[in-house]
Amino acid sequence: xxxxxxxxxxxxxxxGQKSDKMFTLKKWNxxxxxxxxxxxxxxxxxxxxxMDACLRCQGESKKDSxxxxxxxxxxxxxxxxxxxxxxxxxxxxxxxxxLCQQEWSIQRMGK
Amino acid sequence: MITLNRKFKKDxxxxxxxxxxxxxxxxxxxxxxxxxxxxxxxENLPTTCSxxxxxxDVLSExxxxxxxxxxxxxxxxxxxSVFVTEDYNMEPPKVKCLxxxxxxxxxxxxxxxxxxxxxxxIDEHGWAPTRRLKDVVWGLNxxxxxxxxxxxxxxxxxxxxxxxNKTEFQTKVQEYIAVTKGKx
Numbered sequence: 001x002x003x004x005x006x007x008x009x010x011x012x013x014x015x016g017q018k019s020d021k022m023f024t025l026k027k028w029n030x031x032x033x034x035x036x037x038x039x040x041x042x043x044x045x046x047x048x049x050x051m052d053a054c055l056r057c058q059g060e061s062k063k064d065s066x067x068x069x070x071x072x073x074x075x076x077x078x079x080x081x082x083x084x085x086x087x088x089x090x091x092x093x094x095x096x097x098x099l100c101q102q103e104w105s106i107q108r109m110g111k
Numbered sequence: 112m113i114t115l116n117r118k119f120k121k122d123x124x125x126x127x128x129x130x131x132x133x134x135x136x137x138x139x140x141x142x143x144x145x146x147x148x149x150x151x152x153x154e155n156l157p158t159t160c161s162x163x164x165x166x167x168d169v170l171s172e173x174x175x176x177x178x179x180x181x182x183x184x185x186x187x188x189x190x191x192s193v194f195v196t197e198d199y200n201m202e203p204p205k206v207k208c209l210x211x212x213x214x215x216x217x218x219x220x221x222x223x224x225x226x227x228x229x230x231x232x233i234d235e236h237g238w239a240p241t242r243r244l245k246d247v248v249w250g251l252n253x254x255x256x257x258x259x260x261x262x263x264x265x266x267x268x269x270x271x272x273x274x275x276n277k278t279e280f281q282t283k284v285q286e287y288i289a290v291t292k293g294k295x
Contacts, residue, residue, distance in 0.1 A: 045200070045240040046140075047147070059139050089201050090240055094231060098239035 044099055045086035051111070054083035075107045084109060141199045145170040145244075152244040157252050171195040174209070175248060179255040183281055187212065187288040191223075191251055195244075203228045203238035204247055213280075213287045215264040215273065216254055224265035225250050225258065 035041065042048070046055035053071035074084040080099045082090075087104070095104050149170050156162065163174045175191040190209040196202050206228055208221040216224045226236035227250045250258060264270030273280040 047144070055140050055143055059143075086240070093201060094237075094239075098241045101235045 043081075043083045043086055045082055045090060048083070050081050050083060054085045056085055057083075072109055072111060074109045076102070077105045077107050078102045079107070141195060141197055142170065144200055145195060148244040152248055155245045156248065160248055160252050162248075171199075175251060177252050177255065179252075182256050182259070183284045184212070184214070184255045184288070186285070187291070189255075193244075193247065200240040200242070203230060203242070204244070206247070206251065210291055211287060212291075213266070213269050213284045214254070214259075215261050215266055215270040216259065218266045222265060223251075223254070224260075224263070225254060 041050055043050050043054060048055055048058070050073045052058075057071040072084045073081050074087050075081045076097050078097050078100050080097050090098060091104055096102060097104050153162065159178050159180050161176045161178075163176070164170070165172060165174070172192070172194050175193055177189045177191070179185050179187060179189075188210070189212060192207045192209055194205045196205060206223055206225075208217045208223055211219055211221075226234075227238060227242060227246060229237045231237065253259075261270045261273050269280070269283075272283065
């Protein structure tokens with residue numbers, strides 16, 4: 001498309017050259033993508049998204065005051081994230097990250 | 112596939128009638144994992160392996176048959192019973208070898224020495240909840256090839272025989288295979 005064609009489109013209806021135009025832009029939709037700010041978004045223990053309630057909590061359907069399931073995420077020093085419920089069961093057996101085998105220590109918790 | 116889905120739905124429906132909340136909750140987590148993992152296992156089964164569920168509604172117990180197509184145990188047919196405990200996947204499945212065989216890592220009682228089936232391990236080879244049923248099948252199948260280990264034997268006699276005389280070892284392996292074939 002040449003520069004002149006673009007100008008014709010930009011001027012739109014105002015210059016009264018409607019009949020010359022092939023098409024006019026009537027509507028456009030913007031699409032945005034997002035993802036959780038974590039290295040891996042699926043809990044490797046129960047294979048449910050870390051931002052959703054874990055498999056155990058889904059079964060029990062525990063709810064917090066906002067009516068959402070109260071199942072928090074835990075990040076280790078190794079930057080791997082899991083459901084706190086899943087990880088606390090595993091560290092009882094072996095205090096290592098199941099993904100990288102590093103000694104498990106909590107970096108932060110929450111959502 | 113249809114059976115698995117039906118099984119999953121049945122579990123959900125049966126939940127309110129369960130005996131105790133604790134046991135029902137645990138069974139359901141294991142079974143939810145199994146619905147996905149059994150399907151995944153079936154889709155990724157090595158050509159030397161086959162699985163059989165005695166009761167199609169019980170995904171936690173099955174028989175794995177390995178027919179190695181290379182190595183010392185070629186021509187043999189080895190059956191393993193796999194039992195997935197209620198604490199899966201915090202605990203590895205319990206596996207026994209049902210076929211008597213001459214192998215450095217499986218003793219004549221059917222106990223198996225395979226690192227990924229070990230509950231407590233300090234290295235990356237032991238059990239971890241990130242492992243799945245397909246990994247267990249892969250491990251058992253590889254005991255006849257890549258994971259065969261004469262250096263850390265469970266059946267010490269078998270490992271020593273191999274080190275002294277490989278031909279004698281090979282003969283004994285095939286003798287055991289011949290005996291199990293005769294029984295069938």
